[in-house]
Amino acid sequence: MRLHGLLSFPLTPFTPDDKIDLAAYAEHLERQLAAAPAALFVACGTGEFTALGPEEYRDVVATAVRVVDGRVPVVAGCGGGPRLAREFALAAAASGADGLLLLPPYLVAGTPGGLVRHVRYVAEATALPLVVYQRANAVLDPAAAVALLDIPTVTGVKDGLGDVDAMLRLVTAVRTSGHPRAAAFGFLNGLPTAELTVQAYRAIGVDSYSSAVLCFAPDLALAFHRAVERGDEHAVRTLLAEFYLPFVALRDLVPGYAVALVKAGARLGGLDLGPVRPPLVDAAPEHVEQLAGILARGRAALATLNEAAAVNGAAAVDGAAALSGAPAADGAAR
Known part of the structure; x- marks a missing residue:
């Protein structure tokens, strides 16, 4: 395996x-x-x-x-x-x-x-x-x-x-x-x-x-993975700067947020998976609000990357095709 x-x-x-x-x-x-x-x-x-x-x-x-x-x-x-x-x-x-x-x-x-x-x-x-x-x-x-x-x-x-x-x-x-x-x-x-x-x-x-x-954000996760696999350094750096690094900074504020913040993200995405069990604590409302902003910032960056790719005739990094069942723009295995 x-x-x-x-x-x-x-x-x-x-x-x-x-x-x-x-x-x-x-x-x-x-x-x-x-x-x-x-x-x-x-x-x-x-x-x-x-x-x-x-x-x-x-x-x-x-x-x-x-x-x-x-x-x-x-x-x-x-x-x-x-x-x-x-x-x-x-x-x-x-x-x-x-x-x-x-x-x-x-x-x-x-x-x-x-x-x-x-x-x-x-x-x-x-x-x-x-x-x-x-x-x-x-x-x-x-x-x-x-x-x-x-x-x-x-x-x-x-x-x-x-x-x-x-x-x-x-x-x-x-x-x-x-x-x-x-x-x-x-x-x-x-x-x-x-x-x-x-x-x-x-x-x-x-x-x-x-x-x-x-x-909680499969579109961003897939886009990043595809960028890594394709060797698209610009897309990797952009997604790190605009989404992943701010997310990790927020996650690191409270022990246990590696789970609690992910559950909060799922809730923001329309699927309520309930609270975490002790000794973990649920994400504070102000941190959930910050997470929503970080997600919006990451998706805006992803949209800009895809617009630039469309103009340049390059492969898009958007993960939405995979989520809809459509083939990846670059034919890469996921």
Whole structure:
């Protein structure tokens, strides 16, 4: 399960009385599928995995499997202590998931070798392909990354640390290991707003990334991805300056806004996915207002880019064609 392209990490919607809104969730998933991501990663960080009970988790994964109906892989988050992570992995397999994203072990920090033991312990519970999420207390070194190759179902590493130098060392160690699985092993950019680091990560051989923006502004997320794929530096810089950098500055004001602000964005887009669960806090009204302005600024910049492209006869960067089901202007795969 080596994935190429833009990756979707759907939100989990909650009702005012603190239940999961599966109808809204199904609509959210369909909107994500319209953007043609390489895979859906459900019940993960953006999907508030740590806030879900076991039955809720099963409902979220099973609903995603039903709605997606084989159109793209459904990868389910699992995590916590080793025994609990195994139980979530088994629940994901029973619910029909195509793969697993293993989140860091709960609270306890260990050595890179200890992390490999944890990964092996969870991976052996099912036959599902498993991606290791490197962040917080789950930190690999080059030897540990190479050791993952000996766990047959581990197919890659998703990086949430943002240390490009350290990530280069992992990628190089794996690719030059001589292991028969080295070339097929995947590396994903999983930073909260990965668009800011896409170019740096692509330079070290990590070309797939997760996009929280895809959850609430798929037109901007797709336009940026297409600009990166096409090597359109002007469009990339423009979208970074006019949308992504202001969005990240707002996101960084409050811990937990990597989820709460994304839910607010979905609401601005006409799909109310409810509040976040504690310990997260919902976006403040003034911050939601600022987000609306940032979205308007980003879309204005995108419209200007497309107008210029039309005048010059160049390929447009607009992601609307993909969302409507029409082919991309440049024929690029998404």
